[in-house]
Amino acid sequence: MLDQVTKVHDEQRQGEAFSSGEQESLLYSKKFYIESYGCAMNFNDSEIVASILNGEGFGATKEVEEASVILVNTCSIREKAEQTIRKRLTEFRKLKRSNPGMLVGVLGCMAERLKSKLLEEEKLVDLVIGPDAYRTLPALIAEAGTGQKSVNVMLSREETYGDISPVRLNSNGVTAFVSIMRGCNNMCTFCVVPFTRGRERSRDAYSIIREATDLFENGYREVTLLGQNVDSYYWTGKEEGSTGAEETVTFAQLLERVAQISPLLRVRFSTSHPKDITDEVLFTMAKYENICNYIHLPVQSGSTRILQLMNRTYTREWYMKRVDRIKEILPDCGLSTDIITGFCTETEEDHQDTLAIMRYAHYDLAYMYYYSERPGTLAARRYQDDIPEDVKKRRLAEVVELHRQQAQRSMQLDLGKTFKVLVEGTSKRSEADVFGRNDQNKVIIFPRDNHQKGDYVWVKVESCTSATLIGKVVMPEYAE
Known part of the structure; x- marks a missing residue:
């Protein structure tokens, strides 16, 4: 770690x-x-x-x-x-x-x-x-x-590797990543990605569908569509060999096409930029049972002033309205985030704003960092990294502790509920148990019995830790 x-x-x-x-x-x-x-x-x-x-x-x-x-x-x-x-x-x-x-x-x-x-x-x-x-x-x-x-190390405005069939490394044979775009156009001041991965370009939609279809036909039951900012996916073209007119495919339309491959193929995606995730995407998620109700929505900071310094292009209030809209259209949606503490000039008031937005959004999962200046970024050129390391670490510890409490509470709210789970493999704790994830991306452990990787089963949650749900399989009739 x-x-x-x-x-x-x-x-x-x-x-x-x-x-x-x-x-x-x-x-x-x-x-x-x-x-x-x-x-x-x-x-x-x-x-x-x-x-x-x-x-x-x-x-x-x-x-x-x-x-x-x-x-x-x-x-x-x-x-x-x-x-x-x-x-x-x-x-x-x-x-x-x-x-x-x-x-x-x-x-x-x-x-x-x-x-x-x-x-x-x-x-x-x-x-x-x-x-x-x-x-x-x-x-x-x-x-x-x-x-x-x-x-x-030449960067490209066209390369997407869309014609290359990846060799699945350390694959469990059930879940796989599918890249849909490369690069990033968002010039967040703390981030080095635009300089190391170049400008944003979207991959041919038909090559994405072919790859996802091939995975499904080879036994995979879940794909995660990947991009630095998947919501800005935007491809214009036509299928190779087609004599028809060019078409435009947005992320919502791509998401729907992947979901239509089979109802047995689960679809996830990462990462979403708060400024770009649209109602069209949310309604598409609500329309298809096999698109998982889980969104990674990095906030980075709860302070509007710090967000402006980060060039995140949204305010604290705007972000909160996006969270409201997600929960309105997808009431059971799991939500995760990224948080940076100790960014340049961050005050205690700014830090309290971050803690407050965490309480508002109730994240199920969070990736939490203290600020690390990266040479070549806009922040390194424009701002002084002026927050002492001990202050950064103390603020990070407070963020981590609040999230630990929220994660524990999130798990406890699932006690007694029944979820559809995709079996991914054997539990690390016991050969007698298997594990999988529910729609909201929470890991669930339950007795192996005769269940195999790639099976869908209904599991009732009986207990939990701060990071894992524990349950038992209920009768198949539940699913009917």
Whole structure:
């Protein structure tokens, strides 16, 4: 767990290696090892990279010592994340001394931001590849193999990797991410993403439907549509080979098309920007039972003054009205958020505004950070990082404690309720139990019996912890 972030569940893991089956390893003469850090977009990018490398004769290995190429897909969102990755790269450099032919590469956001330092000053890596340059990875590996330092961090206004079928890494065979867009046009002053991932572009709607359909036909029962800001998805074009007129597809329309693949395919999405989520999206969610009632709606701060400094383009009152509208159209909707404490010039009054908006929205889940200045961002250029670290941490602790109380209360309100749950796997606590999530994204544990991954079952909640519901399966007649 990063010092600067408290995570209330482990849906987005902080470091994970790709582990493949023995049969796949036998098919390839060259092996690669990949670790991913940060957001779901990074994990999805690693799946794209794996597909590209498979096409060039590389197979995955879970044993780093066996790899001829080690790749680290990086995150720059927090200073601590970069420190963690640097430490890992140092460990790989030591390993490389006993394996002279081994190559170490950095992918993703840190690659674009720190290319010169990583290659020349610190000499930690042999190749550096930005988020829009993954197609050139095989050529860069070949170049690095000759002793040259290889770099491609060019950003693109067109690249979406829409034609590449991702290799599902560490897949449970039930849930999968589907990228619908790349980049971001929102210039939030604290955020490095627009500089590391480039401008926003939406993926061909037909390629998204094909990917989601293929997943369903291969046994997957849930897809999460991914984007830095999914609500601004906007694609104009026509299906390949079609002689008809071009069409325009909004996010609400895309969401509906994915939901129509099958009522057995659950649909989630992340992330929504409060300024862009529309009533059309909310009504589409209400229309389809298989679109989950769960929205990640980052607030960042409850203070209008701080929101303006962050360039979030909404006020505290506007955000609260969006929350009201969500709960009006989707009364049972789960709501999660991101919160930053200690942003530049934040006062105690600003901090109290954040606590107050948490009490208003009643978040089921929150990702909570204290502010970490990122070089190159607008905030780093415009404002002084003037809040002492001990104050940032104290305010974060107060945010965390309030959320802990709210999360506990949210779980307790579900006692006695019955939910439709998609079985995702075996519980970490007991082989006799399985787990899944309900519509609102809450994890539920219940006895295994004869239930298999991918089954839908109805579970009545009998007890809970602050992060997990515990229940038992009720008779199938309940669903009828």
